[in-house]
Amino acid sequence: MSFRSIVRDVRDGFGSLSRRGFEVKLLGHRRGKSHGAVHELHDPAPVIQSSCWANLPPELLHDVIERLEASEATWPSRKHVVACAAVCRTWREMCNEIVKNPEFSGKITFPVSLKQPGPRDGTIQCFIKRDKSTQTYYLYLCLSSGEPTAGIMFVVLFTSCSYLCSIRAIASHLQFYLLIPSFYHYCCVTQCNLFPTAVLVENGKFLLSAKKTSRPTCTEYTIFMNADNISRSNKMYIGKLRSNLLGTKFVIYDTQPPCNAANVSQPGKTSHRFYSRKVSQKSTSKTYNIAQVSYELNVLGTRGPRRMNCVMHSIPTSSLEAGGTVPCQPDSILARSLDESFGSISFAKSSVVDQSICFSSTRYTLTSQ
Amino acid sequence: MAAPESGDGNNGAARMVTLISSDNTRFEVEAAAASLSQTLQLTILDGGGGGGDGIPLPNVDSATLSKVLEYCIKHAPAAANGGAPNATAVDRAELERFDNEFVNIDQSVLYSLIMAAHNLEIEGLQSLVAKKVADMIKGKSPMEIRRTLGFPDPTPEEQAEMNAHMLEYGWAYE
Numbered sequence: 058m059s060f061r062s063i064v065r066d067v068r069d070g071f072g073s074l075s076r077r078g079f080e081v082k083l084l085g086h087r088r089g090k091s092h093g094a095v096h097e098l099h100d101p102a103p104v105i106q107s108s109c110w111a112n113l114p115p116e117l118l119h120d121v122i123e124r125l126e127a128s129e130a131t132w133p134s135r136k137h138v139v140a141c142a143a144v145c146r147t148w149r150e151m152c153n154e155i156v157k158n159p160e161f162s163g164k165i166t167f168p169v170s171l172k173q174p175g176p177r178d179g180t181i182q183c184f185i186k187r188d189k190s191t192q193t194y195y196l197y198l199c200l201s202s203g204e205p206t207a208g209i210m211f212v213v214l215f216t217s218c219s220y221l222c223s224i225r226a227i228a229s230h231l232q233f234y235l236l237i238p239s240f241y242h243y244c245c246v247t248q249c250n251l252f253p254t255a256v257l258v259e260n261g262k263f264l265l266s267a268k269k270t271s272r273p274t275c276t277e278y279t280i281f282m283n284a285d286n287i288s289r290s291n292k293m294y295i296g297k298l299r300s301n302l303l304g305t306k307f308v309i310y311d312t313q314p315p316c317n318a319a320n321v322s323q324p325g326k327t328s329h330r331f332y333s334r335k336v337s338q339k340s341t342s343k344t345y346n347i348a349q350v351s352y353e354l355n356v357l358g359t360r361g362p363r364r365m366n367c368v369m370h371s372i373p374t375s376s377l378e379a380g381g382t383v384p385c386q387p388d389s390i391l392a393r394s395l396d397e398s399f400g401s402i403s404f405a406k407s408s409v410v411d412q413s414i415c416f417s418s419t420r421y422t423l424t425s426q
Numbered sequence: 427m428a429a430p431e432s433g434d435g436n437n438g439a440a441r442m443v444t445l446i447s448s449d450n451t452r453f454e455v456e457a458a459a460a461s462l463s464q465t466l467q468l469t470i471l472d473g474g475g476g477g478g479d480g481i482p483l484p485n486v487d488s489a490t491l492s493k494v495l496e497y498c499i500k501h502a503p504a505a506a507n508g509g510a511p512n513a514t515a516v517d518r519a520e521l522e523r524f525d526n527e528f529v530n531i532d533q534s535v536l537y538s539l540i541m542a543a544h545n546l547e548i549e550g551l552q553s554l555v556a557k558k559v560a561d562m563i564k565g566k567s568p569m570e571i572r573r574t575l576g577f578p579d580p581t582p583e584e585q586a587e588m589n590a591h592m593l594e595y596g597w598a599y600e
Contacts, residue, residue, distance in 0.1 A: 109534070109537045109541075109576075110533070110537055110575035110576060110577060111575070111577045111578060113537075113540075114541075114544065116544070117540055117541075117544055117552070117556065120552065120553065120556040121556045121559045121560050121563075122560075124553075124556055124557055124560040125560040125563065125564060128560065128564075129564070134564075134565075135598070136598035136599060137563070137564050137565060137566075139595045139598035140563075140566060140567055140568050140571065140595075140598075141563065141568075141571065142591070142595065143568035143588055143591045143592055143595050144568045144571050144572060144577075144588075145572075145577070145580070145584060145588075146584070146587065149591070167595070167598075168594050168595065168597040168598070263597075263600040282594075282597050282600075283596070283597065283600055284600045292593060293593075293597075389594060391593070391594050
């Protein structure tokens with residue numbers, strides 16, 4: 058089932074619902090019980106049998122979703138877990154409880170996984186596809202194991218503990234860099250071959266796309282979490298990466314504030330966070346500088362191994378230590394809860410120490426396209 | 427499960443217990459089968475359910491109870507063997523076939539079953555139904571899952587929340 062049909066499905070449901078919603082107002086109670094405007098909290102004994110699943114006791118729901126989650130460990134069937142999370146709030150909370158962060162599970166499940174720390178041991182492999190005609194880059198999670206054929210696909214090895222939040226694509230001349238500032242030990246920049254769009258992407262789960270825009274003083278890559286129909290006004294716009302002319306210094310901007318306070322549990326948060334159209338529009342224009350990456354040139358200029366220095370504003374030093382945890386992980390990848398976030402940014406910043414990490418890339422294959 | 431038989435001195439024929447459903451139907455069943463329920467096992471060990479007075483089960487109707495007992499009777503021999511270490515492959519295959527057919531039923535019956543299994547603490551039955559439900563919702567969109575499980579229509583608020591999440595979760599389908 059395609060995403061479009063899913064969305065259509067949901068919208069259709071909405072259409073029929075608004076009509077019904079109207080009737081409900083007139084009748085006072087949808088089920089036509091005789092109480093007029095009085096809403097009962099619970100229907101009396103003869104409950105419509107078929108609606109019971111909505112009230113399944115948590116321990117049973119846990120049992121069901123845990124089974125589903127365990128059986129759908131890999132993409133693309135992993136999306137079935139995501140579908141469960143969209144069923145209703147209770148299911149979503151249950152899914153969030155059951156699905157472990159990539160740091161512990163090594164798996165990417167919800168979009169927010171891209172902003173959560175990666176596994177401390179082990180790697181997550183990705184590859185990149187470029188569409189030359191539209192200057193668009195696509196990042197895919199590699200689904201097939203084993204080394205890909207050189208020249209067709211180059212798998213970027215995410216070093217252990219990569220912070221997927223900071224996956225940003227940097228293209229410099231014909232070489233493509235994938236930035237994975239890993240916050241535990243070092244940052245990793247891996248160069249990889251660009252390969253033509255014709256290459257099959259069946260082996261990959263789409264993660265992010267980036268569209269390159271050349272400006273007089275810089276190059277900008279706007280980053281989206283959808284693959285097509287990308288534009289800055291798109292709600293899927295999640296950030297951008299801006300490089301200087303030489304391609305030696307990059308600044309990463311996020312549409313969410315650093316150390317997003319959205320995860321600070323606030324009662325009633327979900328009840329109003331989705332309705333503010335104004336907020337979501339505002340968020341598309343507002344970005345926050347979350348990290349900076351700079352390269353030292355070597356004798357080869359922009360080619361060859363270069364030392365990279367990465368400063369991440371949102372990751373405290375304590376996260377790098379053994380047993381350290383990453384604070385303030387967002388619960389959503391889209392910046393839609395800005396209204397609640399603004400109040401807490403100031404306190405969050407004070408606890409954050411700039412983290413400078415140096416890294417010499419060791420794995421390079423120079424490519425000529 | 428041998429304890430009730432020897433302990434109660436009911437030699438020869440297997441000890442029987444009576445269960446009474448919420449609609450006052452009486453079911454007579456072997457204690458070994460009923461003991462698959464952790465809840466009933468305690469009562470039975472205490473000597474309850476025998477003779478004239480049955481064990482009332484106010485949360486389980488007769489249709490569901492007969493289904494539950496069908497499962498229990500089928501699974502009792504294997505359970506009595508302590509997880510069936512000496513069961514043959516044929517026996518296991520037969521049980522598996524039975525299980526598959528057993529849960530091939532309407533979702534409303536499945537719901538009654540999982541609730542009964544939960545109330546009566548019949549672990550095997552509960553996981554069997556949970557697995558079936560997991561299989562049922564696999565590969566379905568959120569709206570299809572709602573329809574499959576007969577959720578009531580979402581309220582406008584729920585719908586807006588679903589839409590908002592689908593915006594983000596649509597990523598999973600890219």
